[in-house]
Amino acid sequence: MTTTVFWNVSHKRQRDRAADPLGLDALREAMADCLVPHLTGGTRHAVDYLWVLVGLRWAHETATTPVDADVWEEFRKFERALKQYWQKFTPRRDYLGKLEVSDRCNGDRPDVSRPILVNERATGLLGTYIASLRAIGLVDTKHLAPTKAGETLVRGVELPARARTFTSWPALRAVFEPTERDLQRRRPGLGPHVFLDERMRRAAIAFASRRCAATWYACDRSHLSAEQRRVARACAAVLDVERAMVTGFADLLDGRRRLDGSRKAQLRATAARVLARRPIPDLWSHHALATALERAWTLLARGPSPESALLNLHIEVTKCARGNDPWIQEIGEHTLVDFRPTFGGRDFRFGNLARLVSETRWSNSAARA
Amino acid sequence: MQLEPDRASVLDRLCARLGASGARPRAILGCTYPFKTAIFAEILEHIAKALSIDAADLGRIPVDVVCDKRLYRGHALDRRFRVHLYPHEQLFHPKLLMILLENEVIWISGSGNLTAAGYCSNREIALLHEPGDLKLPPTLRRLLAKLPGDAAGVIRDATGDGPRGSSRRGGRFVTSLDSRIGREFLSRAPRGVHEICILAPYFEQANGDDPLDRGWLDALRARFPDALFRVYLPLLETGRRPLVQGDRALFEAFRDNLRQLDSLRFYPVRDDPGPLHGKLVALVYRGTKGRRARILVGSPNPSRRALLLPGRNVETAWIADVKVSALAAFLDGLDVGESRPLEALRFAPPRRQSEIAWTALSCAALDPVTRTLSLTWVDGRRRQETDVFYGSRRLKVEADSCVHAFVLDAAHGAVMTCPKSGVRVPTTPKGKIVPGYCPIDVALADRMLLGAVEAEMSPEDWLALLGSDPGRSVGFFGEASSRGTGRTFQTRTGAFGPSERVRDLAGHLRHTLKRLRLEPWSRAEREASFRVLRGIFASHDPASSGLATDDRIWRAWVRAEIIRFAAYAARDREVRGQGLSGPLRSLASELRGQLDLRAVPALARAQVHLVASDLP
Numbered sequence: 001m002t003t004t005v006f007w008n009v010s011h012k013r014q015r016d017r018a019a020d021p022l023g024l025d026a027l028r029e030a031m032a033d034c035l036v037p038h039l040t041g042g043t044r045h046a047v048d049y050l051w052v053l054v055g056l057r058w059a060h061e062t063a064t065t066p067v068d069a070d071v072w073e074e075f076r077k078f079e080r081a082l083k084q085y086w087q088k089f090t091p092r093r094d095y096l097g098k099l100e101v102s103d104r105c106n107g108d109r110p111d112v113s114r115p116i117l118v119n120e121r122a123t124g125l126l127g128t129y130i131a132s133l134r135a136i137g138l139v140d141t142k143h144l145a146p147t148k149a150g151e152t153l154v155r156g157v158e159l160p161a162r163a164r165t166f167t168s169w170p171a172l173r174a175v176f177e178p179t180e181r182d183l184q185r186r187r188p189g190l191g192p193h194v195f196l197d198e199r200m201r202r203a204a205i206a207f208a209s210r211r212c213a214a215t216w217y218a219c220d221r222s223h224l225s226a227e228q229r230r231v232a233r234a235c236a237a238v239l240d241v242e243r244a245m246v247t248g249f250a251d252l253l254d255g256r257r258r259l260d261g262s263r264k265a266q267l268r269a270t271a272a273r274v275l276a277r278r279p280i281p282d283l284w285s286h287h288a289l290a291t292a293l294e295r296a297w298t299l300l301a302r303g304p305s306p307e308s309a310l311l312n313l314h315i316e317v318t319k320c321a322r323g324n325d326p327w328i329q330e331i332g333e334h335t336l337v338d339f340r341p342t343f344g345g346r347d348f349r350f351g352n353l354a355r356l357v358s359e360t361r362w363s364n365s366a367a368r369a
Numbered sequence: 370m371q372l373e374p375d376r377a378s379v380l381d382r383l384c385a386r387l388g389a390s391g392a393r394p395r396a397i398l399g400c401t402y403p404f405k406t407a408i409f410a411e412i413l414e415h416i417a418k419a420l421s422i423d424a425a426d427l428g429r430i431p432v433d434v435v436c437d438k439r440l441y442r443g444h445a446l447d448r449r450f451r452v453h454l455y456p457h458e459q460l461f462h463p464k465l466l467m468i469l470l471e472n473e474v475i476w477i478s479g480s481g482n483l484t485a486a487g488y489c490s491n492r493e494i495a496l497l498h499e500p501g502d503l504k505l506p507p508t509l510r511r512l513l514a515k516l517p518g519d520a521a522g523v524i525r526d527a528t529g530d531g532p533r534g535s536s537r538r539g540g541r542f543v544t545s546l547d548s549r550i551g552r553e554f555l556s557r558a559p560r561g562v563h564e565i566c567i568l569a570p571y572f573e574q575a576n577g578d579d580p581l582d583r584g585w586l587d588a589l590r591a592r593f594p595d596a597l598f599r600v601y602l603p604l605l606e607t608g609r610r611p612l613v614q615g616d617r618a619l620f621e622a623f624r625d626n627l628r629q630l631d632s633l634r635f636y637p638v639r640d641d642p643g644p645l646h647g648k649l650v651a652l653v654y655r656g657t658k659g660r661r662a663r664i665l666v667g668s669p670n671p672s673r674r675a676l677l678l679p680g681r682n683v684e685t686a687w688i689a690d691v692k693v694s695a696l697a698a699f700l701d702g703l704d705v706g707e708s709r710p711l712e713a714l715r716f717a718p719p720r721r722q723s724e725i726a727w728t729a730l731s732c733a734a735l736d737p738v739t740r741t742l743s744l745t746w747v748d749g750r751r752r753q754e755t756d757v758f759y760g761s762r763r764l765k766v767e768a769d770s771c772v773h774a775f776v777l778d779a780a781h782g783a784v785m786t787c788p789k790s791g792v793r794v795p796t797t798p799k800g801k802i803v804p805g806y807c808p809i810d811v812a813l814a815d816r817m818l819l820g821a822v823e824a825e826m827s828p829e830d831w832l833a834l835l836g837s838d839p840g841r842s843v844g845f846f847g848e849a850s851s852r853g854t855g856r857t858f859q860t861r862t863g864a865f866g867p868s869e870r871v872r873d874l875a876g877h878l879r880h881t882l883k884r885l886r887l888e889p890w891s892r893a894e895r896e897a898s899f900r901v902l903r904g905i906f907a908s909h910d911p912a913s914s915g916l917a918t919d920d921r922i923w924r925a926w927v928r929a930e931i932i933r934f935a936a937y938a939a940r941d942r943e944v945r946g947q948g949l950s951g952p953l954r955s956l957a958s959e960l961r962g963q964l965d966l967r968a969v970p971a972l973a974r975a976q977v978h979l980v981a982s983d984l985p
Contacts, residue, residue, distance in 0.1 A: 001500045001531065001539060003687070004382075005666060006373040007702050008481055009642065010489035011380040011415065066873075067880045288761070324445055324780075325405050 021327060021339070022249060022296075022310070023289040023317040024242045027279070030290075031238065032349040034231045034281035035216060035224075036203045038135040038194065039349050039356070042128035044094065046187040046359040047180070049194075051082060052129045053138060053146050053154045054179065058161060060145055071144045072121065079125050080112040081166050085176040088169060096123055112166045136193045153189055157182045191360030202228060204357050205364050207350075216350050227282060234279030235348050241270035241297070246341045249310050253339055257307070257332045264306050271300035292316040307331050370540040370689040372664075374698035379477055379495035380412060380488060383468070384419035386499060392470035394420055395527065397432040397450075398513075398520040400465040401483035402668075404436035404452065406444040406782075408485045413449055416468065424449065429891040431813055433518035434483065437461040438728060443806045446782035452808040453517040455683065456731065462668050462675065463512070463544075463685040469524045475499055478542075478667060478685055480647045487646070492638065492703070494647035494666055496687055504531030506542035512685065515546065519813055540689025545669075550686050551585060551676030554650070554665045555592055557688075562593045564653035566662075566700065568601040568638075570646045571670045571719050572615045584673025586623045593652070597632050601703065603645040604637035610715050611637045617716040624711060634708035645703075651696055660693040726805035727794075729755040729786040734810045735775060738900070742772040742784075742809065754792040758785040758804075783808045813893040815900075871926045874905075878934040885938065889947035899956055906931045906960050912968040922973045925966055929981040932960045 020026060032039070043049070059074035060066075086092045087101045095101075097116035104111050117123050126144075133139040138150035146154070157179060165175045195204045202224050207213065209220035216232040224232060244266045248259050259267075275297050280290045292313055299309035311331055318324040327337045356362075397416070399409060413432065417424035425448075432450040437460060444452055455461035464487070467476040479495040481487035505513075505528045513525040534541030543550050567589075589598070600620075606612035613635065624633045638645040650665040667686030669675035675682045729752065732745040744766060746752040757764045757772075760781045764772045783806045788794050794802045881898070890898060906928055911921040938944050939953035964981055966974045 001498070001504075003370045003496055003498045003540060003689075004373055005370060005479075005494060005496050005687075005699070006379075007376040007647070007699075008379045008479070008488070008491075008493040008495040009376045011378040011384075066876055070880065325407055 019324075021314050021317065022245055023293055023313070024238075024245065026289050027238065027284075027293060028242075028346060028348060030281055030284040030287070031231050031235065031279060034199075034283070035228055036200060036349050036353050038132050038197055038200050039352050040128065040132055041349065041352070043132045044352055044355060046190050046194075046356055047183050048125060049129055049133060049138070049190055050154055050157070050183040050186055052125055052133060053150045054157055054159050054183065055079065055082070055125070056139065056144055056146055057151070057154065058159045068144045072126070075126055075144070076115075076120050076124070077112040077166065078161070079120070080114075080116055081110060081161070081172060082125075082176060083116060084110045084112075085172050085180075089173050089177065090180075095125075109168055110166050110172050132194075136196065138193060149193065153193070154183075154186065157186065187359050188361050191357075191362030194356060194360065195362055199225065199228060201364070203353055204362060206232075207354050207357055208363060211354075214347075214350070216348055219350075230277075231279060231281055234274065234277035237270070237274040237277040238279050239343075239346060241267075241274040242346075243343055244270045245296075245300075245310060245313075246343075248306065249314065250339055250341060252307060252310060252331060253328060253337065255332060259307055267300045267306045271297040275301055289317060370687070370691065372691045372695040372699045374695075374702055376702060379479070379481070379497055380415055382497055383466075383475065383477060384415050386475055386497075387416060387419040387468065387470070388421075390470055390473065390475075392420075392472055393422070394427070394430055394468060394470060396430055396467075396469040396520040396523040397427070398465070398467045398469075398516070398518075398524055399434040399483050400461070400463045400516070401434065401436050401487070402460075402462050402464070403440040403482055403484055404434055404444065405484040406447060408488055409434060409450065409483050410447055412466070412483070412488070429894050431519035431523050431893075433516075433520035435461065435516050435518065435521070436483075438805075439726060441726075441783075441806050441808070443781065443783035443785065444808065446777065446779050446809075451518060451810060451813075452782065453810070454808065456517055457515070457683075459680060460674075460682045462682050464668050465685065467520075467524055469520075469527055473500065473502055474505060474524065474528055476505075478687065480666075480668060486643075490643040491646035492643050494649060496666065500531060503528045505529075506531055507533060508542050508544045508547050509685070512544045512546055512683075540687050543686050543688055545675070545679075545682055545684040549677055549679055550665070550669055550684055551588060551673075554663075554676075554686075554688055555588060558592065558652055559654040559656060559661075559663055559690075561654045561656065562596055562652045563655070564597045564599065565589055565593060566599045566601070566649070566651040566653070566696070567671055568645070568647060568649040568700075569671045570603055570614065570644070570648070571672070572600075572602070572619060584678075585671045585676050586619075587626075588677065589650075590623065590626065594628055595632075596652075597634070598627075599634050599636060599708065601636045601638050601645070601700075601705065604639050605717055606715075607639075610713060611709070612715040612717055613637045614719050615716050616718050617711075620711055620716075631710065633711060635711065635714055636703070636705040636708055637714070638703050638705055653693055653696070662691050662693050662696045664689055664691060664696065724801055724803045727755070727786055727788055727802055728805040728807075730757075730784065730805070730807035732810060733784050733807045734812075735777065735815075737777070737811060737815050738904070740773065740775050742775040744770045744772070744784075746770065754789055755786050756789050758787065777809070813896075815897065870923055871930055874927055874930050878930060882934070882938055882941065882944075885947075885949075886941070886943045890949065895949065895952060899952070902931050902935065902956065903960070906963070910965075912965055916968075918970060921968050922970065925964075925969045925973065925977045926980075928960070928964055929977045932957050932964065932981040935960065 029041075032041075055075050055078040056071070058078055059071045062074045063070040083095055083097060083101045084105055086095065087098070088105045100116045104116075119127075121127055130139060130144075133150070134141050137147055138153065139145065140147055159175065159179050161175050165171045195201045205223040206219045206221060209223060210218065213219035216235045219232075221229050221232050244263070248263050248267055251259055251263065275294075280294065284290050296309050296313035299312075300306050303309055308331070311328065315326045315329070318326045327339070394416070397413070399412075413427055414424045417427055427449045433453060434450060435453045435455055438454040439460065441452075441454055463478070464480060464482050465476060465478050466483070467474060476498050477495060478498065479493060481491065481493035481495060487493060505524075507530040510525050510528065510530060513521040543553055567586075589596075602613040602615050604611055604613055620633065624630060627633060648667065648670055650671060651662045652664075653660065653662045655661075665686050665688050667684065669682070669684040669686055675684050729747060730744055731747050732743075734743045734745075735741070736743070742764070744757065746755075752766075752770070757766055759775075760778060764775075764784065766772055785804045785806050787804045788802070909924040909927040911924040911928070913924075916924070935953045935957035939950045939957060944950065944953070961981060964977075966977060969977065
């Protein structure tokens with residue numbers, strides 16, 4: 001029996017993912033769902049939609065049972081191989097797991113046996129695209145299989161991958177390169193599926209009518225539905241109030257009891273503006289987070305203590321709406337949470353929409369014809 | 370026992386040890402005063418990584434946390450572990466984390482609770498115990514016998530009593546359930562004690578009703594009147610007269626009764642890298658082997674309630690003899706500098722707990738298959754006076770103390786109890802009444818079915834628990850090719866076609882057997898899987914009214930497939946090696962006994978009988 005006694009220090013912790021302490025990420029997601037309901041933050045490339053369909057079809061053929069778990073096991077091998085192909089033979093680098101893949105590509109042969117991502121199912125290609133593919137009817141809603149429409153879209157695109165394909169770089173290239181060429185040509189076929197839904201179509205026209213636009217505010221909003229128009233107009237106000245709220249909350253996390261006068265004024269002004277813009281989509285208006293946010297904005301705009309408003313919002317968001325532990329329970333409390341907010345890439349999926357419209361060469365007139 | 374001067378992460382050390390063992394886990398138990406879900410989930414992920422298993426697989430073994438009911442305020446649901454409140458009236462204060470492996474048990478004790486502060490920021494004293502076998506101190510096994518949940522029982526049953534231990538040879542583990550820890554420590558104290566070190570976060574404010582800490586300090590002074598007392602306290606503010614956490618009146622009264630006023634010296638401990646939360650009492654003495662120290666280290670604060678009064682707190686501690694040089698090096702880690710007299714300090718009393726929870730439930734057990742939440746009340750009167758909430762929803766509790774059609778939500782793993790409006794809450798001098806919480810308990814076997822079962826289970830719903838679904842793709846049409854071309858998927862929606870139902874079921878049963886060969890079922894998994902198989906069997910009764918003849922036949926075939934699977938798996942060589950043969954064979958014969966085929970036409974009946982009959 002050995003017993004050792006020592007002073008404990010913290011183990012190495014993975015930095016907490018920005019866990020949306022005030023519910024504002026959720027608000028932006030809800031707004032984006034209203035503007036482009038069938039996209040997600042990760043649906044960036046038309047060709048990736050097609051890769052997922054081809055991968056699922058191949059995984060279904062390779063799996064020994066029709067069970068989703070087995071299909072997924074095959075699909076993950078396909079995805080690992082695809083990413084190594086991208087890294088080794090193409091200039092493409094905008095995918096998750098670059099560092100790991102780049103290491104793997106220094107080896108003598110591809111390696112599809114080890115995971116590339118910590119949670120491949122959720123953060124890999126399938127996790128990123130499956131919701132969108134199901135929403136546009138290309139993947140079965142209950143199982144990991146392309147629908148008839150999905151099958152039709154990639155019919156004729158071959159992926160003659162076998163086990164030995166994954167054992168040498170030339171074999172990997174020989175299989176994936178022609179497939180990728182085929183899929184690039186098939187991208188226009190995806191457009192009618194992605195932009196079939198009325199709201200998606202309106203959003204695409206709004207962008208296509210003013211292609212130089214870089215934000216929802218700048219695009220041609222006259223094509224949007226009334227609700228989309230209201231939400232699009234509110235985007236800038238949401239970003240402003242978010243910046244003010246998150247920075248103020250970061251001050252509270254530092255143990256400060258009172259915010260600066262300028263910060264309070266900024267909070268008051270931005271909260272009043274966002275209240276006037278009414279950014280919350282109708283479908284989300286009864287959500288607990290929506291109610292909490294509206295209450296907080298009202299208190300920030302008119303109430304005496306913005307500190308309490310921010311703290312109460314945080315407690316309500318974490319404890320009541322999500323069931324997590326609040327980072328702080330009282331004003332002035334110190335916290336361990338490493339919270340470093342960044343404000344980049346918050347475009348309500350406008351960039352994704354623009355890229356998909358361009359890559360699929362979709363146009364309203366062509367779609368009607 | 371080895372006192373190490375260097376700081377280290379107890380979790381990292383535990384994980385390194387687990388990784389080296391290469392064994393599979395059998396049970397995990399955590400004991401804590403307050404509990405936070407997030408850190409425990411993080412700990413489990415580290416443990417799973419060290420053991421090279423998927424963290425989700427921990428849901429297959431008993432993983433329990435036992436915490437004190439006074440500080441429990443609910444937790445986010447996590448399918449990997451269950452939370453239990455210590456059911457007795459004592460304040461539950463141990464801090465333990467025990468990992469039972471196949472051939473040994475490794476455990477942590479000390480002062481750190483299962484909270485982020487306890488594992489990541491506070492200055493905590495950690496004890497890592499590596500017996501190298503399946504032996505535990507008898508005192509600890511007696512404590513396990515009193516704890517709720519499966520894990521404590523599994524660990525207790527799998528382990529045996531190790532040597533009781535002695536203070537001089539490696540140390541001994543004591544709990545307040547066996548004896549009063551303070552008395553035990555003092556009764557076997559060495560002679561020639563000339564110095565006493567006391568290290569603790571709380572010397573609580575003494576009051577007229579219950580002068581808690583004076584009791585323990587007085588006991589030390591009465592036993593060692595000539596000793597020099599060195600007290601280590603958390604430093605709250607620096608300055609010419611530093612502010613420390615403690616009660617001036619308590620220490621003044623203590624000092625006034627010392628023979629020499631300068632026999633009490635203080636060491637403020639800075640909160641860098643974190644606030645002091647470790648607890649230690651050391652009696653320094655001169656023995657035959659030179660200067661040594663008898664130490665008491667573990668969960669108890671230096672209070673009468675923790676160390677001297679019977680039946681008040683549940684505490685665990687380790688008593689051992691160490692070299693003074695080792696103790697000095699250990700305390701040097703606090704980097705406290707020069708000692709200070711009482712006058713050179715300012716004191717701020719610690720915040721007292723001033724809330725009393727409205728505890729109305731002793732248990733809330735959920736059956737995820739029937740979706741029934743069964744409530745057990747602490748007494749009948751509370752039931753009449755209490756509203757039960759789940760999240761923000763008030764639950765309708767039926768006369769049988771059950772909530773039917775209960776829908777579990779991932780954010781909330783507990784129900785909340787509040788006094789009904791109009792109920793006169795008794796006023797108490799101890800504090801204000803706040804809502805009480807009771808964790809929702811789902812049996813280990815049923816945890817795997819959480820979220821999978823519907824309110825009204827149709828035959829299709831039961832099949833879906835195995836992964837079958839009428840909407841799934843069941844195969845390919847077109848020319849056979851492995852090149853991914855020339856094939857289309859056959860996709861169905863709605864109900865199963867008659868033969869599809871059986872074919873699909875057979876496919877999933879093959880998959881189940883394949884998985885079973887790769888990885889044996891735990892007991893809980895076996896129970897859950899058997900429950901599903903029995904559910905499929907029961908839901909496919911060919912004698913149900915209103916069925917067409919075809920449906921009766923196919924339902925009988927489904928039943929036959931289940932029986933055949935159980936009988937076939939029982940004979941599989943790899944499954945047999947896992948000790949599952951017997952239960953599977955019993956299941957097959959149990960279901961065979963229920964195979965009523967009177968409603969099936971004679972020809973089909975004969976065929977089904979043939980398939981379902983015992984294999985040669």
